[in-house]
Amino acid sequence: MKHSTKVGIIGAGPAGLTLALLLQKRGIDCIILENRSRLYVESRVRAGLLEQNTVDLIRELGASERLDKEGLEHHGVYLSFNGVRQRVPFKELTGGRCITIYGQQEVVKDLIQANLDRGIEILFEAHAKHIEGTKTDNPSIFYQHNGEEHELTCDFVAGCDGYHGIGRQHLPKDTYNEFRIEYPFSWLGILANVAPSSDELIYAYHERGFALHSLRSETVSRLYIQVENDDTVDNWPDEKVWEELSIRLGTEGWSLQSGPIFEKSITPMRSFMIDNMQHGRLFLAGDAAHIVPPTGGKGLNLAVADIRFLASALTNWYDNQDDSLLQSYSQDCLRRIWRAQDFSNFMTYLFHKQAPHGSFENLLQKSKFDYIRISKAQATTIAENYVGLKEI
Numbered sequence: 001m002k003h004s005t006k007v008g009i010i011g012a013g014p015a016g017l018t019l020a021l022l023l024q025k026r027g028i029d030c031i032i033l034e035n036r037s038r039l040y041v042e043s044r045v046r047a048g049l050l051e052q053n054t055v056d057l058i059r060e061l062g063a064s065e066r067l068d069k070e071g072l073e074h075h076g077v078y079l080s081f082n083g084v085r086q087r088v089p090f091k092e093l094t095g096g097r098c099i100t101i102y103g104q105q106e107v108v109k110d111l112i113q114a115n116l117d118r119g120i121e122i123l124f125e126a127h128a129k130h131i132e133g134t135k136t137d138n139p140s141i142f143y144q145h146n147g148e149e150h151e152l153t154c155d156f157v158a159g160c161d162g163y164h165g166i167g168r169q170h171l172p173k174d175t176y177n178e179f180r181i182e183y184p185f186s187w188l189g190i191l192a193n194v195a196p197s198s199d200e201l202i203y204a205y206h207e208r209g210f211a212l213h214s215l216r217s218e219t220v221s222r223l224y225i226q227v228e229n230d231d232t233v234d235n236w237p238d239e240k241v242w243e244e245l246s247i248r249l250g251t252e253g254w255s256l257q258s259g260p261i262f263e264k265s266i267t268p269m270r271s272f273m274i275d276n277m278q279h280g281r282l283f284l285a286g287d288a289a290h291i292v293p294p295t296g297g298k299g300l301n302l303a304v305a306d307i308r309f310l311a312s313a314l315t316n317w318y319d320n321q322d323d324s325l326l327q328s329y330s331q332d333c334l335r336r337i338w339r340a341q342d343f344s345n346f347m348t349y350l351f352h353k354q355a356p357h358g359s360f361e362n363l364l365q366k367s368k369f370d371y372i373r374i375s376k377a378q379a380t381t382i383a384e385n386y387v388g389l390k391e392i
Ligand SMILES: Cc1cc2nc3c(=O)[nH]c(=O)nc-3n(C[C@H](O)[C@H](O)[C@H](O)COP(=O)(O)OP(=O)(O)OC[C@H]3O[C@@H](n4cnc5c(N)ncnc54)[C@H](O)[C@@H]3O)c2cc1C
Pocket: 010, 011, 012, 013, 014, 015, 016, 033, 034, 035, 036, 041, 045, 046, 047, 048, 049, 050, 104, 126, 127, 128, 129, 160, 161, 162, 163, 164, 165, 166, 189, 267, 285, 286, 287, 288, 294, 296, 297, 298, 299, 300, 301, 302, 303
């Protein structure tokens, strides 16, 4: 079948779903192609930390009813180095801004529902295979759906199809530089049915490795520990996970509550980006163009930040026949992406074990941590990057 729309969007993750809602609000037709089932994308456990800008956008899109009820606002974060814990207060250091804890799968559920309520077509289990004509006025996405081949012709293609998608493969290799760091450690992450043992997140360096206490709700905790890249979940029975978390997160007068673990997985830590996100009528957004290690909680937020620029640029083109914002799209996004890459890299090196305890590198790490304790300027730097810079 051959059909057409104005903007063909590949991927129903946070990037594709917010783009569709913003375009629909501005009267621009679009269709989303998503290669997984609705159930699969709605239950994929990933991020959980929403910057203020992301929450503001979801509200602006009228999709925040559950987020406003169930999201947990956090006004600070605990940082710990070998058991010495300190709090960085966001509110007083950033003029009242905060983060909200709300699972990515819940964000995706809400955004899918909002898209469907507004009549936006999402084709689930539609596998985009290649894109043609990106340098013409009518590019096409060729995809497979229900065992049949289809062609979607559009004015623009938005590659919101994540790190493993096809969008990036359609940028000519000589149009961008690629940057990549594979960190020599991974995260073992668990979800457990137990009330969080802390009212705010705890990032901890320990001589046995990094640990993070996060949460998803008042009854579900999300916790992570640093493991080797070749480790497997089979090496981590539940009791061993809780014991290790207790040691690494421990501080005087505090104890970690354990409970039944219902999800356990290992994620490698990677920084990746390209310095051009467009070619002709093809525009990339989100993980398709950049990956940050999850230490800074930035991936979902960056994806949504790209979309703000892309939606404005497309609106300007349709309303005013002005392509200036489309031309500057990559450069406009890259300012924020570089900032998030730097902050995520900083948090990763500050809290992970990379060198033997007591070595020069390790003592520099400790000095950086102590500096946060004594310097309001350094604590402010962390706070404003953590909640997300408002304008950039
Ligand atoms: C363990 C973990 C923890 C994280 N924690 C955080 C956090 O706390 N805060 C944060 O902000 N970020 C975090 N992230 C990152 C965050 O999850 C991603 O950055 C976010 O999902 C990016 O959204 P996206 O829409 O760009 O891509 P995705 O969510 O990957 O969506 C892309 C979509 O495209 C679809 N697709 C791919 N190829 C095709 C194709 N050929 N045809 C059709 N569809 C296709 C995919 O199925 C997918 O649904 C975390 C990630 C992980 C793994």
